[in-house]
Amino acid sequence: MRLFTLLLICLLPIEALSRGVYQQPTDFINDVFQNNPPAAKRLWITGERKKISNDILGHPPRSLRVRYWGQDSRTAWILEEIGKEKPITVGIVINKNRVERVKVLIFLESRGWEVRHDFFTEQFKNIGLQSNKELDKSIDGISGATLSVRALKKLSRLALYLHSQTDFAHDAS
């Protein structure tokens, strides 16, 4: 019976095993703030912010208001972006205007799940935003995961930009 189950698991397509919820967003926030998260704040993405967010994403933002958690010079964001067809939910922590952590929380696409691995997300560590809203360091892509890589890069840029619009960005200076 065990052998049969093992065989069945081996026959499952690898991507089917790779899709899903890796960490609940609430667990991510608890993790970032050592189980004592501050109250969530909201940032309106309207006017100039909407225009810049649109430039970064290449399409209008999914909502006019985004929720975030901030303490000292750190902010944590739960953002979503469509890879090819389905949304990729990513948790991003910004500290002193630089990326501290990027984590793929929910991945529902059938391809490109490799972006969840640390070897890829580690590249974002300590990256900042240039004045033209591009990342100040290049990110190596993953063949076969171009759209997911692009989505993560966009979300990192967006999180850095949105962080710069909060009071916590000024705490860093």
Added chain:
Amino acid sequence: MTRHKKNSKPIIKLRSLYLWHRYIGISAALFLLVLAVTGLFLNHTTDLRMDRNFISNEQLLNWYDIEPPQRTLSYATPQHHATLVEDKLYLNEQSIPGHFESLAGVIELEDIIIIAVDKQLLLLTPNGEVIERINNVNGQRALLGAIGKISNNIVIQTDDFFITDLDFSVWKKASKQEILNIEWSYPTRLSRKLRQQLKHDYRSNILTLERVMLDLHSGRIMGNIGVYLMDAAAVILILLALSGCFIWLQQLRKRRHKKTTT
């Protein structure tokens, strides 16, 4: 005389071949035009955003047997309708991005429209712009069963009744007294005009221009007959190429023959 007889045979053959080549060419022209034009478009589907352009022509939608939606569920506030048509959500006649499975109700508080859909609350402006998507409401992972309001607070029902305000940061269990005073959102009937409009909009967002172009290219737009017609066109084009080459070879041979005799 004998020399003349020998030369006349290939000329007759060549003439008849010319005629056949011409008829084949004329009969293939229409198919070739369709193939070339649709092929050109298909080479640039992304640039032309053909996968994002939808067909709304009723005749074409009927030709493709795209049926009107079966499932329509609507809830209303005094001024707005939230309607789920199959997997598409509408605020009045405006489509909300995304695919949805269930609709549990709609309420309006301080010019914000709150729709309970699947496992989330959608906060919208009266124009249908998404203000925020509140997922994982109060840590609940179950589908939202109902939404209502009590004074200026929002109430949702999952496995229990929970109350929050427009800040959505603190949720508390509703007391029995509070439960009795909840103003629930109930399903409502759509006006005939709006129902027809939503049904038409739903149908008009299924068939892409890319799909029609592909079907024109392969002939599938006319069903199996179209495919066989395109097969016949392909055979004709092959014959055209072969007869063209044959004529060219014949002429080449003739020219060489002339050169050697002179």
